[in-house]
Amino acid sequence: METLRERKKQRTRDALVRTALELFTTQGYDRTTVDDIAEAVDVSQRTFFRYFAGKEEAALAMEDMTVAHFVETVRGRPPHEAPMEALRQSVLEGWDTLHDVIESVVPVELYLRMYQVMESTPVLLAAHLRKSVEIEETIAHILAEREGVDLDTDPRPRLTVAVFGGVMRLTERQWSADGDYSLDAMRALVVSHLEQLGPALSESWRTH
Amino acid sequence: METLRERKKQRTRDALVRTALELFTTQGYDRTTVDDIAEAVDVSQRTFFRYFAGKEEAALAMEDMTVAHFVETVRGRPPHEAPMEALRQSVLEGWDTLHDVIESVVPVELYLRMYQVMESTPVLLAAHLRKSVEIEETIAHILAEREGVDLDTDPRPRLTVAVFGGVMRLTERQWSADGDYSLDAMRALVVSHLEQLGPALSESWRTH
DNA sequence: AGGCTAATGACAGCCACTGACAATTGACAA
DNA sequence: TTGTCAATTGTCAGTGGCTGTCATTAGCCT
Numbered sequence: 001m002e003t004l005r006e007r008k009k010q011r012t013r014d015a016l017v018r019t020a021l022e023l024f025t026t027q028g029y030d031r032t033t034v035d036d037i038a039e040a041v042d043v044s045q046r047t048f049f050r051y052f053a054g055k056e057e058a059a060l061a062m063e064d065m066t067v068a069h070f071v072e073t074v075r076g077r078p079p080h081e082a083p084m085e086a087l088r089q090s091v092l093e094g095w096d097t098l099h100d101v102i103e104s105v106v107p108v109e110l111y112l113r114m115y116q117v118m119e120s121t122p123v124l125l126a127a128h129l130r131k132s133v134e135i136e137e138t139i140a141h142i143l144a145e146r147e148g149v150d151l152d153t154d155p156r157p158r159l160t161v162a163v164f165g166g167v168m169r170l171t172e173r174q175w176s177a178d179g180d181y182s183l184d185a186m187r188a189l190v191v192s193h194l195e196q197l198g199p200a201l202s203e204s205w206r207t208h
Numbered sequence: 209m210e211t212l213r214e215r216k217k218q219r220t221r222d223a224l225v226r227t228a229l230e231l232f233t234t235q236g237y238d239r240t241t242v243d244d245i246a247e248a249v250d251v252s253q254r255t256f257f258r259y260f261a262g263k264e265e266a267a268l269a270m271e272d273m274t275v276a277h278f279v280e281t282v283r284g285r286p287p288h289e290a291p292m293e294a295l296r297q298s299v300l301e302g303w304d305t306l307h308d309v310i311e312s313v314v315p316v317e318l319y320l321r322m323y324q325v326m327e328s329t330p331v332l333l334a335a336h337l338r339k340s341v342e343i344e345e346t347i348a349h350i351l352a353e354r355e356g357v358d359l360d361t362d363p364r365p366r367l368t369v370a371v372f373g374g375v376m377r378l379t380e381r382q383w384s385a386d387g388d389y390s391l392d393a394m395r396a397l398v399v400s401h402l403e404q405l406g407p408a409l410s411e412s413w414r415t416h
Numbered sequence: 417a418g419g420c421t422a423a424t425g426a427c428a429g430c431c432a433c434t435g436a437c438a439a440t441t442g443a444c445a446a
Numbered sequence: 447t448t449g450t451c452a453a454t455t456g457t458c459a460g461t462g463g464c465t466g467t468c469a470t471t472a473g474c475c476t
Binding site for chain 2: 082083084122125126127129130132133147148149154155156158159160162163165166167169170174192193196197198199200201202203204205206
C-alpha cells in the first residue's frame with residue numbers, strides 16, 4: 001500500500017463495497033443496478049466490473065474477508081486439539097478479532113444488515129453456499145495435514161468439515177432470524193448446537 | 209393429462225428439458241444459449257421462459273423430480289425408525305425406484321452426465337446447493353412431525369437434517385468423481401460415510 | 417520534462433429475462 | 447358443426463448484467 005496509485009485503488013474499491021452494501025440494504029439487491037452503484041461512486045460501469053467479477057462479488061466482498069480470517073484462525077489452533085474442537089474454538093475465538101477486520105472497510109452494523117439481505121435473496125444465498133463449499137475444501141486440507149491423514153483415502157476430514165459446515169449454516173440462519181446480533185448469542189448457539197449433535201444423531205428423541 | 213392441450217404442453221416441456229440437457233452436456237452450460245434450446249425445439253425464446261423461470265431451472269428440472277421422490281420415500285418410512293436411520297434407509301431404498309422416474313423423461317445416462325456438468329458449473333452448483341437447503345427445511349418438518357417435537361424450540365430436526373445433508377453432498381461429489389456410477393457404489397458410499405460419522409466427530413484420528 | 421504503463425472512460429454488442437399485445441389453437445356449448 | 451371463449455404461443459421492444467476494444471488520462475520513474 002505504498003504508492004499513490006495503490007492507495008487510490010483501495011479507496012475506490014472500498015467506496016464501491018460500501019456504496020453497494022448501502023444500496024443493497026436500503027433498496028434491495030435486485031432493485032439496485034450496477035449503474036446505480038457506479039454512478040454513486042462516480043466511476044463508469046466498466047470500472048465497477050474491473051474491481052468485481054459481478055454484482056454478487058461486491059455483495060459478498062465482506063464475506064471473503066471473514067472467511068480468510070476464520071481460515072487463519074484454524075491454522076493457528078494448537079495441534080493437540082481434536083479436529084472438531086479446533087473448529088469450534090476457532091469460531092468462538094475468531095469472532096473477537098473479526099470486529100476490527102470488518103470495521104476497517106464498513107460499519108459492522110451495515111455488514112450485519114447485509115447478512116439479512118443475503119439470506120433473503122435467492123441468488124446471493126446460492127452464491128454464499130457455493131463459497132461455503134469451497135471453504136470447506138480448504139479446511140479439510142488443513143485438518144488432513146494437521147492430523148497427518150491422506151485426504152484422498154480418508155473421508156474423515158471432509159466428513160467432519162461437512163458436518164461442521166452444516167451446523168454453522170444452521171447457526172447463521174437461526175442467529176440472524178432471532179434478531180439478537182450479539183457475539184454472545186452467536187457463541188451460545190454454536191456451543192448449544194454442537195453439544196446436541198451427538199444425542200440428536202444416535203439417540204431416540206421420544207421420551208416414554 | 210387428459211386433454212390434448214395438456215398432453216401437448218407436457219411434450220413441449222419434456223422436449224425442452226431433453227434438448228437443454230443434451231446441449232448442456234455436449235457444449236457446456238455457459239456456451240449454450242436459451243435461443244439455441246428454443247430453436248432446436250422449434251419454439252420461441254419467450255415460450256421457453258413460460259415453461260422455466262430461467263436457464264437454471266431447465267438444467268435442474270430432473271433434480272426436482274428426484275427430490276420429490278426422496279421426500280415421498282421419507283414420508284413412507286415406518287415410524288419406529290430413528291430419524292437418521294429413516295433418512296439413511298430412504299436413500300438406500302429410494303434409488304431403486306428412481307430409475308424409472310428419471311427414464312420417463314430423459315435417459316438415465318444423460319441425467320448422470322448432467323450431474324457432472326452441474327458439479328463443474330459454478331452457477332449451477334450454487335443453485336443446486338440453494339435447493340438442497342430448501343429440501344432440508346422440508347425434511348426437517350417431516351422429522352419434527354414424525355417424532356412429535358416442536359421445530360421452533362427443538363434444534364434436533366434441523367441439526368440432524370443439516371448433518372445428513374452435508375454427508376449426502378459429500379457422497380454425491382465423491383461418487384461423481386470416482387467415475388463409478390453404479391447404484392451399489394452409491395449405496396456403499398452412503399453406508400460407509402454414515403458409519404464413520406461418529407468416530408470422526410468424537411475420537412482422535414491419530415493412532416499412537 | 418518526457419516516456420512508460422497502469423487505470424479509466426466511452427462505445428458497441430451479447431445474452432438472460434420481462435411486459436405487452438396480437439395471432440393462433442384447443443375446449444366446449446349451442 | 448360451428449361459433450365463442452380461454453389458453454398457448456409468437457413477436458417486438460426494452461432493461462440489466464457483463465465483455466471486448468480502443469482511445470484517453472494519470473501516476474511512476476529516470
